[in-house]
Amino acid sequence: MLHGKRVLLIVSGGIAAYKSQELVRLLRKRGASVRCVLTRGGAQFVTPLSLSALSEDKVYTDLFSLTDEAEMGHIQLSRDADLVVVAPATADILAKMAQGQADDLATTALLATDKDVLVAPAMNVRMWTHAATQANLATLRERGVHFIGPNEGDMACGEFGPGRMAEPDEIADAVSDFFEDSAPLSGRRALVTSGPTHEPIDPVRYIANRSSGRQGHAIAAALARRGALTTLVSGPTNLPDPAGVQMIHVESAREMLAACESALPADIAVCAAAVADWRVATQASEKLKKNGSGVPALEMAENPDILATLSATANTRPDLVIGFAAETEDVVAHAQSKRERKGCDWILANDVSPETGTFGGADNTIHLVSAAGVEDWPTMSKIDVADRLAERIIEQLGAAE
Numbered sequence: 001m002l003h004g005k006r007v008l009l010i011v012s013g014g015i016a017a018y019k020s021q022e023l024v025r026l027l028r029k030r031g032a033s034v035r036c037v038l039t040r041g042g043a044q045f046v047t048p049l050s051l052s053a054l055s056e057d058k059v060y061t062d063l064f065s066l067t068d069e070a071e072m073g074h075i076q077l078s079r080d081a082d083l084v085v086v087a088p089a090t091a092d093i094l095a096k097m098a099q100g101q102a103d104d105l106a107t108t109a110l111l112a113t114d115k116d117v118l119v120a121p122a123m124n125v126r127m128w129t130h131a132a133t134q135a136n137l138a139t140l141r142e143r144g145v146h147f148i149g150p151n152e153g154d155m156a157c158g159e160f161g162p163g164r165m166a167e168p169d170e171i172a173d174a175v176s177d178f179f180e181d182s183a184p185l186s187g188r189r190a191l192v193t194s195g196p197t198h199e200p201i202d203p204v205r206y207i208a209n210r211s212s213g214r215q216g217h218a219i220a221a222a223l224a225r226r227g228a229l230t231t232l233v234s235g236p237t238n239l240p241d242p243a244g245v246q247m248i249h250v251e252s253a254r255e256m257l258a259a260c261e262s263a264l265p266a267d268i269a270v271c272a273a274a275v276a277d278w279r280v281a282t283q284a285s286e287k288l289k290k291n292g293s294g295v296p297a298l299e300m301a302e303n304p305d306i307l308a309t310l311s312a313t314a315n316t317r318p319d320l321v322i323g324f325a326a327e328t329e330d331v332v333a334h335a336q337s338k339r340e341r342k343g344c345d346w347i348l349a350n351d352v353s354p355e356t357g358t359f360g361g362a363d364n365t366i367h368l369v370s371a372a373g374v375e376d377w378p379t380m381s382k383i384d385v386a387d388r389l390a391e392r393i394i395e396q397l398g399a400a401e
């Protein structure tokens with residue numbers, strides 16, 4: 001159940017370090033890949049070789065190692081993971097984390113990470129109950145660090161009380177719970193359209209628009225990150241395929257519709273593509289030539305409306321169908337009538353007047369128009385719009401249950 005998840009395990013210097021070897025084994029058995037960082041203290045209790053054999057990966061120990069740094073910089077090490085686990089976490093490493101110190105590879109990775117951190121403390125009972133450790137714990141909790149244990153019991157030092165590291169299977173369960181909680185859309189299917197469409201005129205020419213695909217791709221990535229089984233149907237863009245999505249590349253509006261229909265059923269559909277409203281009625285089979293007979297007259301035909309089609313799908317209509325409206329005036333009023341006309345649930349209306357820089361740019365200003373009214377969102381990056389939309393979708397699907 002941890003398939004595809006990457007855990008960075010930091011092993012600091014406590015007698016419980018020997019249990020971390022079992023933790024590596026359990027996490028890997030559940031499908032996670034585990035990369036280990038061993039502190040100097042940790043290396044007094046377990047060897048890099050045993051952690052390396054169990055993780056089937058290199059073990060990182062030294063902040064100033066030229067070879068390690070060239071292969072995998074310490075910043076990269078902390079970012080490549082989906083979760084950072086510190087087990088065992090000594091009183092010393094907790095103090096350094098609370099202070100923001102970075103004097104070795106482990107603490108540097110902890111300070112540089114942008115991922116969640118799960119800590120399994122292990123120390124003598126008096127060290128654990130000391131006001132300094134408890135204050136550090138409170139600081140770290142407030143910052144959103146997750147804790148598992150310590151448990152109460154006999155300690156290696158002969159005392160009894162809280163301070164024993166949680167057992168490896170308890171830590172592995174906490175890791176699984178973390179990923180379950182961070183995947184509120186698991187079991188849901190999402191369909192997202194993105195990018196422009198290209199409507200062929202002849203074998204070498206086409207009609208297109210300036211959509212970059214950034215918003216649609218970011219939405220697909222945000223839904224996939226939250227556990228949705230996500231299909232992204234995209235027209236031609238310069239963007240890489242987002243991680244974790246099922247990608248279908250298309251060119252024309254009709255291909256996009258066929259790909260969307262093949263991806264049904266879905267619980268959520270988000271149409272962010274800038275689909276060409278018209279295509280050339282009959283595509284020339286040979287390249288159009290300047291043969292002296294004047295300018296070609298292109299007869300146009302209307303393209304299918306993918307958003308309206310998905311909204312009207314009998315039996316397999318997604319629970320939540322969301323479209324965009326690109327407007328240059330009366331943004332909300334136009335979006336409201338578009339929502340009714342196309343039969344979708346929500347319209348994310350955005351002002352695309354040239355002075356806003358929305359089309360092709362990094363930012364977006366959204367008005368979410370639904371049957372319940374209008375939510376005005378502040379200007380934010382397209383990535384933040386995607387995250388906010390994903391959170392609103394989770395709220396909506398939760399409320400509908």
Ligand code: CTP
Binds near residue numbers: 272277305
């Ligand atoms: N859409 C679609 N299929 C089309 C046209 C549009 O799925 N053939 C979707 C877009 O993905 C978007 C919404 O419908 O979600 C935009 O609707 P559209 O009518 O194209 O509106 P605008 O682009 O805002 O332009 P206009 O109102 O000028 O037509």
